[in-house]
Amino acid sequence: MTLKNSPYVPGRRVDEVREETGLAVISKLASNENPLGPSPLAVAVMRTALNDVAEYPDMVAGQAREAIAKHLSVSPEEVILGAGSDEILMLASCAALGPGRSAIVLDPTFPQYRQHSLARGANVLSVPVGDLDDSIDGIVNLTGEGTGVVWLANPNNPTGTVIPNARLRDLAGRLGPDWLLVVDEAYVDFRSDEPDGAVELIREYANVLVTRTFSKIYGLAGIRVGFGIGARDLIARLGFFRGPFNTSQLAQKAVIAALDDSEHYERSRSVNSEGRARLLDFCTKHSLRHYASEASFILLEPPMEEMECVSSLERRGYIVRPGRHLGAPGMIRITIGTPEQMDGLIETLETLWNLPS
Numbered sequence: 625m626t627l628k629n630s631p632y633v634p635g636r637r638v639d640e641v642r643e644e645t646g647l648a649v650i651s652k653l654a655s656n657e658n659p660l661g662p663s664p665l666a667v668a669v670m671r672t673a674l675n676d677v678a679e680y681p682d683m684v685a686g687q688a689r690e691a692i693a694k695h696l697s698v699s700p701e702e703v704i705l706g707a708g709s710d711e712i713l714m715l716a717s718c719a720a721l722g723p724g725r726s727a728i729v730l731d732p733t734f735p736q737y738r739q740h741s742l743a744r745g746a747n748v749l750s751v752p753v754g755d756l757d758d759s760i761d762g763i764v765n766l767t768g769e770g771t772g773v774v775w776l777a778n779p780n781n782p783t784g785t786v787i788p789n790a791r792l793r794d795l796a797g798r799l800g801p802d803w804l805l806v807v808d809e810a811y812v813d814f815r816s817d818e819p820d821g822a823v824e825l826i827r828e829y830a831n832v833l834v835t836r837t838f839s840k841i842y843g844l845a846g847i848r849v850g851f852g853i854g855a856r857d858l859i860a861r862l863g864f865f866r867g868p869f870n871t872s873q874l875a876q877k878a879v880i881a882a883l884d885d886s887e888h889y890e891r892s893r894s895v896n897s898e899g900r901a902r903l904l905d906f907c908t909k910h911s912l913r914h915y916a917s918e919a920s921f922i923l924l925e926p927p928m929e930e931m932e933c934v935s936s937l938e939r940r941g942y943i944v945r946p947g948r949h950l951g952a953p954g955m956i957r958i959t960i961g962t963p964e965q966m967d968g969l970i971e972t973l974e975t976l977w978n979l980p981s
């Protein structure tokens with residue numbers, strides 16, 4: 625079997641760039657991880673739980689699902705846990721895709737939608753990110769008589785742009801029941817406009833799945849835990865494809881503690897919002913083409929060749945992501961870091977690009 629697909633290209637690791645450059649301090653601003661690190665409450669709980677790892681975890685992740693359900697005012701039967709939200713995307717494609725079905729994505733967007741869809745033998749169609757009305761009309765026009773999945777990241781990765789809830793509701797109403805609408809809210813917590821996201825849509829539409837993750841604002845990317853929220857029948861359909869012990873005992877415990885750690889959550893949100901405003905101002909001040917991001921990163925066009933820019937920044941201690949690996953050639957995506965990292969980065973960009981400070 626030949627799959628016409630390019631494998632996911634992750635952000636470079638700190639240890640490999642450190643070895644290459646010999647620099648002691650490297651800032652990884654490439655994979656939208658939390659620059660403040662994990663929730664300390666989650667870390668403390670995982671330390672205590674280490675002695676119990678000889679046992680298999682709770683197969684249905686009961687307590688973790690209950691905590692998430694309470695947090696979002698839904699019922700535990702409307703929640704499914706995965707090894708990262710990426711696993712939930714995979715389960716959704718198992719449940720709704722196959723040969724003869726279609727997947728609709730925006731271009732550019734998170735590459736895994738395409739990957740999972742192709743892995744199920746589905747046909748992938750795309751609509752350019754642009755004017756919101758055009759994108760939504762474009763998606764609806766492609767649905768036609770077929771059946772499949774519409775994948776939307778909201779905020780979108782790599783652009784950081786958002787579709788307001790009212791427009792999502794409009795789109796859900798225009799899709800037939802044979803289409804599953806996946807609203808991937810990995811970055812919802814960073815939104816300044818509608819940080820509660822679109823969970824309420826699952827009450828109105830049985831074919832809407834919202835996905836979220838503990839990898840971003842909660843700083844737990846390394847333990848791989850995310851979840852999906854949808855109507856009970858839909859969650860049961862996804863559950864059919866889930867392995868019995870897909871989330872670890874440490875992850876299940878960490879989730880409960882992380883949801884309780886409102887201090888870490890609020891601090892992460894405010895560090896991101898300040899850093900993002902600074903980098904957006906920087907782009908505007910220097911007339912750099914960029915997208916108005918509501919997420920924890922900004923996609924911008926550097927005034928030099930993309931790969932040369934990425935390696936020049938690595939030599940100066942900053943790992944950023946080349947746009948070509950994210951469907952946006954000629955651009956770079958920068959994750960918002962701590963205030964100190966943003967100071968250093970902005971100074972470095974001004975020197976590298978010969979910009980007035």
Ligand SMILES: Cc1ncc(COP(=O)(O)O)c(C=O)c1O
Binds near residue numbers: 734810
């Ligand atoms: C839009 C989007 N969705 C999903 C994910 C997957 O996150 P995870 O599997 O760590 O939950 C990412 C990771 O970068 C992402 O950017």
